[in-house]
Amino acid sequence: MRQLLTCLLLIALAGCSTVDVTSRQFIPKDAGKLSMLKKTAPDYQVDNIEFKHPDGAISRGIFVHKPDAQFTVLYFMGSGVRIDVNGAFIAKPFVDMNANFISYDYHDFGRSDAPESAFGLPELNAEALALYDHVRATTTGKLVVHGHSFGSFVAAALAKQRHLDALVLEGTGTSAQAYADNMVPWYGKPFVRIKLDQELLSIDNRVALRTYQDPVLIISGVNDVQTPLATSRELFDSLSNQHKRFEAVKEAGHMNAMTKPETRRTYQAFMGGVYE
Structure with a gap:
């Protein structure tokens, strides 16, 4: 989605400026091989x-664990993020907190395979729910559902349907419309208007979490421009929940809030029942 919006912005600004693009910008870079973990x-x-779904789709991922881990995290990644490129980078903060870590590549992406069929947000949410039910049935102790960026919308939709031990939303916001609008820089806003279809317009974390009363932690990097602090805070303030906590992480952007020691301390305190 980000690449699409960037292309639209470039087209809109084509008459005003020249943007130099090299082949190096299109070559994927490995943020951390799993072998490094x-x-x-x-x-x-x-x-x-x-995990094999009823329609034949197969979700594949990793389970990083040790016997004395204090809790388990089921992690829903951001859009375009996959296990083999980003898995070690994503999992390491949870390993540092002595937690187990489970994550799957999304439908027909990365390691996961699927038959040719129509697939949209309802089907994605159904797969996420099936994965949660499978993980909950096959693990013991506290299970945290953690969603980052696009994955925060997946996690919130799941929380609408299940009681959770804990929910963590990182790099999140209020709605898909706000998420899309934030991906256009301020200087492009006069030229680019993002119009979402009805399915995307229906995505709103405030609606999904309206009746959610289990523990929830929202993590936002102060320097995050993709999902700005203000939109994460707006979501937090909308929640009528006595077990909520907000963490604004200094010197953190969209991808690195969990690498900060203060974030991990807050995470562990939250897991211990501290909400302030």
Whole structure:
């Protein structure tokens, strides 16, 4: 989605400026191979896992675990993020907190496979719910549902349908419309208008979490321009929940809030029942 919006912005501004683009910008960069995780967390076991859905789709991911972990995190990644490129970077903060970590690549993306069929947000949410039910049935102890960026909308939709031990939304916001609008920089807003279809317009975390009363932690990087602090705070303020906590992370952007020690301290305090 971000690449599409960037292209639209470039087209809109084509008459006003010249933007130099090189082939290097299109070459994927490995943010952290999974093999590196064993070097930084040798006490953990990294298992390849999979779950087969009724329609034949297969969700594949990883389970990073050790016997004395304090809790387990089911992590829903951002759009375009996949296990083999980003898994070690994403999992390491949870390993540092002595937590197990489970994450799957999205439908027909990365490691996951699927038959040719119509697939939209309702089907995506159904797959996420099936994965949660499977993980909940096969793990013991506290299970945290953690959604980052696009994954925060997936996690919130799941929380609407299940009681959770805890919900964490990182790099999140109020709605898909706000999310899309924030991806256009201020200087492009006079030239670019983002129009979403009805399915996307229906995505709103405030609606999904309106009746949610289980523990929820919202994490926002102060320097996040993709999902700005103000939109995360707006979502937090809309929640009528006695078990909510907000963490504004200094010197953090959209992708690195969990790498900060203060974020992990807040996370562990939240898991211990501290909401302020």
